[in-house]
Amino acid sequence: MPRRSRGVIARAKGAPVELVTIEVPDPGPGEAVVRVLACGVCHTDLHYREGGIGEDFPYLLGHEAAGIVEEVGDGVTQVAPGDYVVLNWRAVCGQCRACARGRPQYCFATHNATQRMTIADGPDAGTALSPALGIGAFTDYTLVAAGQCTTVDPAAAPEVAGLLGCGVMAGLGAAINTGAVGRGDSIAVIGCGGVGMAAVVGARLAGAGTIIAVDVDRRKLDRALELGATHTVDGREVDVVEAVRELTGGHGADVVVDAVGRPETWRQAFYARDLAGTVVLVGVPTPEMRIPDIPLLDVFGRGGALTSSWYGDCLPSRDFPMLIDLYLQGRLPLDAFVTETTGIDGVEAAFERMHGGDVLRSVVVLDREHDGERAGVPA
Template sequence: MAHKVKAVVVKAKNAPVEIETIIIPDPGPGEAVVDILTCGVCHTDLHYKLGGIGDDFPYLLGHEATGIVTEIGENVTGITIGDRVILNWRAVCGSCRSCAKGKPQYCFNTANATQKMTLEDGTPLSPALGIGAFAEKTLVAAGQCTKVDEDVDPAAVGLLGCGVMAGIGAAINTGEVTRGESVAVIGCGGVGIAAIAGAQLAGATTIIAVDIDPAKVALAQKLGATHGINSSETDPIEAIRNLTGGFGADVVIDAVGRPETYTQAFHARDLAGRVVLVGVPTPDMKLELPLLEIFGRGGSLKSSWYGDCLPSRDFPMLVDQYKLGRLDLDAFVTERITLNDIEDAFHKMHDGKVLRSVVEVASAGALSGTGSLAGQADPKESLVR
């Protein structure tokens, strides 16, 4: 039986978000219905709202989420009803040329639900990153559900679904940071600070935070950076070299994604060092670098898409690190809000006032760590008002 639930929708480019009643169909083969517990407010959702990703409006926003599996379709394996899951936008196919090479983290044929969620009038919705989790329930491909332990704060671990995973993965997976190395991170928003956390987790001993905002630099130093550089006052290239014996960092991560910051990252790395681009550029941006310098420095220039993560491998491992006290995911949760607060959360995020606003969608009982929403008579009762 299809469900009617409340959800956050944007109907036109740069229009205000609206809370609408939407229709969630029964799951088909390979699909699952998930009752949403929490969902982080990510820059990607704002890009959808502003029309920066496409014009397939109306969009059902939200993707950085945890939930409880309440229904599954035919041919679903790996999850069962009642499982606590983190949602991901990399449901690997297992058969494309990348998966066949044993590199499913680069899968070229990731799956989403086949059926469409709709408005009450039948208008099909485009779910953000194939998830659409600013909602009481959502429909996803079963492979988008990664089972995790229930004895953790869903608001914290749910951030692994996108931004925090992108940053941590940029350091650990893409940058391949190892013990004793030096790492510089340019841009200390949520993704950049997550990259700092990843570098610390990997055993880097010199971790340099770079930003034009001194408050962000100070926060980065509280959360794992050993040094901070205010690049509005200091040349970051020279400052990074000065902190690394005059050589440059082993790994420099650009978490901004602009030609200026990428150029800084390129020149601030050591010979044979690695540059990792995890900040997302806009389509109009162009980059010019001296080819002889690319040849002469050696090393590698890499881009990191979703932190080159494999959710089935990385999410449970990072939740374990969180439980062991080695990864402070709680520090990324700046505020807990409701579905009604998302428009304001977009403004706070744009102004750099938060690492993450997290929407708590479910009831307090479900959020406590063991509850299931499956037995609720009215799904609208799960909305935090």
């Protein structure tokens, strides 16, 4: 029988989020119901609320989550009830042209649940919800495709493990997978929020020799030094391009990660890289943004690569368990990304703190005393 659950929704563009009761269907073929334990408040959720990703309102927000598989549908073999999982938004299909070429991290047909969760009560009862990134995890229970569940070591607390579901993986992967940062390389990371800070950590993990953190917030730059940056650049005080060049022998960085996703920061990344260097765009632009006016001869003459990073070009089944193992070994400081925890009613306030730059990551911890109900019967 369907479950009733609390859920945080964005009903309209720019409107404050609401906590409502939703209905979560029983899992169908290839689907799973997951009891959410914790979910990070990611900037992508704010993009959804602001209409920067789509207009398929109302959205069920939240996607950076860890939890326990409660029930699976027919044909599901990769996970079972009781499994501790991190949710991912890249459930590879195994059949598209990218998968067939051995590049599942670029899968063009990732799976989401077929059924829709709905608003349970009031005048909008029965209204279908659009889950953020196909997940929708600011809720006690969520319905996902079984392939969106990645089993990891339960020794990692859900507040920490869930962060791999989006921001931390995006930043780490942008540096290591997309940018291919290696031992002794130089890297500049523009924007030191959660994603950018993860790129700094990833570069340190990969053995980069020069790691330059760029931001306009001194608090974030100081935090980047604590997490592995070797140098910082305050964009309010100096020319970013010239500063990065000066710190790299006048050449520019081997890799520049734009973790902001604005035309002006992308332009800085373009000119702050070395000849034949790589620019990685991992910050998410809004639809109206355009590539800045750069002479085509500069694109030709500088060579290298201009690329974007989708989800850190990760393969969740490979990368999530490995990164959790590194965390448990004390080699990956995931705890440092959790600035605060809050309840499910604290999402709107967490968005405000995000705007102010006061947090690296707020994490919603689900209160089990208020667990969802199954057909009106306490779970």
